[in-house]
Amino acid sequence: MSVNTSIGLIGVAKQADKATPAPAPAFVHGLTGGQTFKLDRSVESANVSCGIRAGTDSYVSSVTPGVDFETYGYSDVLPLYIYAAMGNIVSSSNDSGASYKHVVTLGDLLPYLTFWGRIGGEYTRTDGCKVDQIEMDFEGNKPLGFGITAIGLDAELGLAKFPGEIDPSCFDGYYVPTGGVFKVETAGSSPVVAPVTKGSLSLSNSCAADPLAGMVTPADVAEGKLSTSGSVTVKPDDMALYRKMITGSASGKKPTGGMVYGSFDWEFTHSKNPKHKMTVSASRVPFTCDFPSVDPEGGAAELDFSFENVGVDSRGGSPVTFTFENDTASYVG
Known part of the structure; x- marks a missing residue:
């Protein structure tokens, strides 16, 4: 029987440490595309002259497992992915709305994740993963789309199924622009409501497999500097936003050589639970x-x-801040 590509799932959980894969998924969710299991396998020729005009042997120089998939913004698992890309999360009880609030900002170290993947009847597991990149986009009233790429340390194929019994998040709704509030300012840190049509945001950690002699799979995954980039498209009534970006003020008439920093604040709602919210903001x-x-x-x-390479204006700052309201208590345990 063929492998049915319309049957796909991802399971994910945070690991306690680098060396210990999670025993079972904490979350399971659906996909809109991509690979539930990815293997970068390098094969090289043993280059030797042996009295004939051809090579004699080849060898596997490296095997780097990972995942690379697209999905919607499911409110239970999305904070885990953003935390895994940013490095710091603070969770607390919420006085209004959903039960808990989670604020995700820049941190020094990224957590390790275990991924389980399914395509058709094929099940896999990828251990010791760090999130290399997350890409987010929205347009009109389409569900928020997310692309997630992670690099891991080890992998296993031929599993019988996912361990544990968790219903996929596909049936619980996802974050959408409908009814959201979109603010933009091109000169200053106090954004105001603007006629936004679409936007995107990319978080890239420049992760790299860290090899050692005698090991085919990586000994570790090293993260680099966080790069934050994206765009927001506005259909304005006038050119005030452009003018402020170029001159530094709404009344400016000459382009300035000084850097003018702007800000944005995007609030998204949920397709099924009005108490679930997601806000993305940046002020530099x-x-x-x-x-x-x-x-x-x-x-x-x-x-x-x-915009590219959003910076911070203080030692404890974050280039971008994500705030989630949902019914999940914690992501660090």
Whole structure:
């Protein structure tokens, strides 16, 4: 029987330490695409001259397991993924709305995750994973999309099934732009409501497999500097946002050579539970944007404000902050 690619699932749990895979998934959720199991396997030729005009042997130089998949923003598991990409999470009881609040910011060290994958009737497990990259995008009223790439230390194929009994999050809804509040400011740290049409955000940790002599799989996964980039598209009534970005003020008339930092605050709602919320905010954003072009066919101009390498303005700052409200008590245990 063939492998049915429409049957896909991911299970995930935080590990207690690098060397100890989690015993069972803490969360299981659906996918919109990608690979539930990925293996970067390098094969090289043993380059030797042996009296003939051909090689004699090859060897496996490295095997790096991981996952690379796309999914929706399920409210129970998403804070774990963002925490795994950022490095710090603070959870507390919530006075209003959902039961718990989770604030995710920049941290020094990334946690290790265990992933279980299913495609058709094939089950796999990937251990000791660090999240290398998360890409988020939204447009109109489509569900928030997330792409997640992780690099691991070890892997196992041919599992009978996922351990434990957890219902997938697919049936519980996901974060959406519908009814959300989208604020943008191109000069200052106090964003205001703007006519946003779409946006994106990428968190990249520049993770790399750390090999040792005598080992085919990595001895560790080393994270690098966090890079935060993305864009937000606005359909404005005037050019005030562009003008402030270029001149530093709403009344400015000359381009400035000084860096003008902006900010954004995006609040998303949930498709099934109105108490579940997600907010993404940043206050030191180096926006850039092209002036709109003339179109003989007409139509409203759109300004695509992009940004790269969002910084911090204090020692304990974070380039971006995620705030979640849901019914999950903790992600660090």
